Amino acid sequence: MSDELRGRRVAILATDGVEQVEYEQPRQAVEDAGAQVTLLSIHTGEIQAMNADIDKGDTFRVDQLVSEVSPDDFDALILPGGTVNPDGLRADADAVGFVRDFVNSGKPVGSICHGPWTLVEADVVRGRTLTSFPSIRTDIRNAGGHVVDQEVVRDDGLVTSRNPDDLPAFGAALVEEFAAGRARART
Numbered sequence: 001m002s003d004e005l006r007g008r009r010v011a012i013l014a015t016d017g018v019e020q021v022e023y024e025q026p027r028q029a030v031e032d033a034g035a036q037v038t039l040l041s042i043h044t045g046e047i048q049a050m051n052a053d054i055d056k057g058d059t060f061r062v063d064q065l066v067s068e069v070s071p072d073d074f075d076a077l078i079l080p081g082g083t084v085n086p087d088g089l090r091a092d093a094d095a096v097g098f099v100r101d102f103v104n105s106g107k108p109v110g111s112i113c114h115g116p117w118t119l120v121e122a123d124v125v126r127g128r129t130l131t132s133f134p135s136i137r138t139d140i141r142n143a144g145g146h147v148v149d150q151e152v153v154r155d156d157g158l159v160t161s162r163n164p165d166d167l168p169a170f171g172a173a174l175v176e177e178f179a180a181g182r183a184r185a186r187t
Contacts (some may be wrong), residue, residue, distance in 0.1 A: 004179040006034035011102075013040045013066060013095060013118070017084025020049035020057035021164050022112050026078050029171030030178060038074070040066045042092045053083050060093045067094040071102040076178040081113025081133065081163075090121035100124055101102040108157040108181070112167070116140060116160060130160040131155055 007049070010030050014023055027037050039152045041047050041062040049057035071077075079099070089095040100122035103109055117139065118131045119125050126144030130153050137147045143161060152159065152173045159177050161170035 002032065002175075003034040005030055005134050008035045008075040008178060009073065010035045010037045010076045010078060010178065011040050011069070012037060012078045012080065013089065013098065014047055014049045014060075014080055014085055015041050015092075015095075016087045017045065017053070017055055017082045017088060018049050018080050019053070019082035019085070019164065020051055020169060022080035022082065022115070024050060025167045026080065026110065026112070026171055026174055028172075030076075030078070031036065033175045033179070034139065035076075035178065036093060038063045038069075040064055040069060040098075042066060042089065042095055048070060050082055050084065050166055066092075066098045067093075069098070071098065071105045071107060074102075074107070075181070076107055076174075077102050079109065079111035079115035079118055082110075082113040083114050083131075086114045086117035089118045103158070106157065108159070108177045109179070110159040110170065112170055113163050121144075127171040128156045128158055130158060131162050133163055152181075157160060178181045 003120040046059040051057045103124040115134045120139050129146045152169045159173045
C-alpha cells in the first residue's frame with residue numbers, strides 16, 4: 001500500500017448496472033494508494049453490479065445519495081461504465097448536475113468504457129480529448145469531444161479508458177492524476 005492519495009476523498013458515482021470490475025478495480029487502486037472512497041448513487045440501499053451486462057454480479061452498499069453531496073466534499077471522481085449504469089445516471093438531474101459541477105470545478109475525474117455518457121449529458125466533453133467504448137464515440141463527437149482509440153487518455157485532469165482490458169493502466173493513471181490534484185477550472 002502506498003500513500004500518494006492519503007487524505008484524499010474520492011467519490012465513485014454509480015447505479016444499478018455498473019460493470020463490476022470497472023467499479024471494483026479502480027476503487028481498489030485508489031484505496032491502495034490511501035484514498036477514502038465514497039460510493040454515491042441516485043438511490044439508497046444497494047446497487048446491483050453486472051458482469052459484461054449479462055450476468056448479475058455482486059451488490060454494493062450506497063454510502064450517500066448524489067443529491068445530498070457537493071463537489072466540495074471530494075477531491076476526485078470516478079465514473080465506471082456498464083451500459084445500464086451511465087444510462088441511468090444521465091437520466092437523473094442530480095447526477096448530471098453533480099458531474100457538471102465536478103468537472104467544471106477543475107478537480108480530476110476518471111471515466112471508463114460507457115462512463116463518458118454521463119460526461120456527454122453533463123455537457124463537459126466539448127473541446128476535450130478522450131476515449132471510450134466504441135459504441136458511444138459518436139455521442140462524444142456529437143457533444144464536441146475529440147475521440148482517440150488509446151488505452152488511457154489524459155486531458156487536463158480527465159482520465160478515460162476504453163474497456164475492462166485497460167483497467168490496470170486506468171487505475172495507475174487515476175492514482176497519478178488524483179495525486180497531482182487540480183486541473184484548470186472550466187467555465
